[in-house]
Amino acid sequence: MNFMRKQIATSLVIVIFLLSTVFARNILQILSENEDGICTSMVETQGYGCEEHKVTTDDGYILSLQRIPKGISGKAATNPPVLLQHGLLMDGITWLLNPTDESLAFILADNGYDVWIANTRGTKYSQGHSSLTPQDPAYWEWSWDELVNFDLPATFKYVHDQTGQKLHYVGHSLGTLIAFAAISEHKLLDMLRSAALLSPIAYLGQIKSPLAKSASQNFIAEDLYWLGIHEFDPRGEAVVKLLEKICQDPGNNCSDLMNSFTGPNCCVNSSRTDIFLEHEPQATATKNMVHIAQMTRKGTIEKFDYGNDEENNKHYGQPNPPQYIMSNIPNNIPLFLGYGGADYLSDVNDVKTLLDKLQNHNPDKLVLQYREDYAHADFVFGTNAKEIVYNPIMAFFKLN
Secondary structure: OHHHHHHHHHHHHHHOOOOOOOOOOOHHHHOOOOOOOHHHHHHHHHOOOOEEEEEEOOOOEEEEEEEEOEOOOOOEOOOOEEEEEOOOOOOHHHHHOOOOOOOHHHHHHHOOOEEEEEOOOOOOOOOEEOOOOOOOHHHHOOOHHHHHHHHHHHHHHHHHHHHOOOEEEEEEOHHHHHHHHHHHOOOOHHHEEEEEEEOOOOOOOOOOOHHHHHHHHOOHHHHHHHOOOOEEOOOOHHHHHHHHHHHOOOOOOOOOHHHHHHOOOOOEOHHHHHHHHHHOOOOEEHHHHHHHHHHHHHOOOEOOOOOOHHHHHHHHOOOOOOEOOHHHOOOOOOEEEEEEOOOOOOOHHHHHHHHHHOOOOOHHHEEEEEEOOOOOOHHHHEOOHHHHHHHHHHHHHHOO
């Protein structure tokens, strides 16, 4: 049983986005804690200047935000600010883990952009709050709805106020979902230049990942929530126990979780595994995981479903949660969508559903990039992503 628990804990790390095959080491033995911050631990060590900033949301969460204002040459940025938003169970270090010539944050800085790196509530460096601590269950009472309503607007406003300029935005996975939702409600528009959305997620009803489907259909996140576990800690005992249930299903291949969850990433460098494990995965709210599971089961993009008419009426004034209407995204917003044929989470069919909703978008304002061999992690960790993804994104920025 102890061996099984270690294997599951390690496998979960791979599930949550990323790197190569199942590792034999227990994540609890390799997770290093560096309290100096992302600038000190990940940026300045590479020879870049870096600034640490704090942003307080309207509901009291204190978020960490890093700025790389200059490239390695020391020359100040001459291009507009770019805000980088990570995906689920990750933090801003996502954009810094590869070598500097392969990591988007450094590439943008070296190309004259004023780079800002967001970290959502609950991640290691964004656990502050005006009145709560992460030990309080109320601290974790949120889903991605709150990221749409509070985190993203607060971060946008802060960068806009600091720079006096509109922002380019780059999101990956969950970072695309919250952008789609916010823009569909006409938030952020007065501060947004363009949005580059990688592994875009608005719909999850057709995901190919057998393990993600199993977790959703077996109400794994709901089990935790009903047990009163409000923090979804990928390294925690409760999550590991529930994952054991999934792996006991003969239809789930827990010896190859990378392919089973994210799809076969073609271009991730497995030699970066230990660096990744020093910093990721990050915690999120169990309620957030419940919300994502609801999307998978329903095939819709809507606000959190409280499970009964009374609670939904209390929160929304109607028995069913309101939907985010993708066709409400303004047709003139410059959008760059990068998606892959091997991605099991941002499935091609779900992306096509999204594109159907955007069919009236101004064709001069919509750039689509499809890469047959790319899976979920390749867009942020691929060794060839600079040539395949990042250079086209910068060309897109130049036009907007």
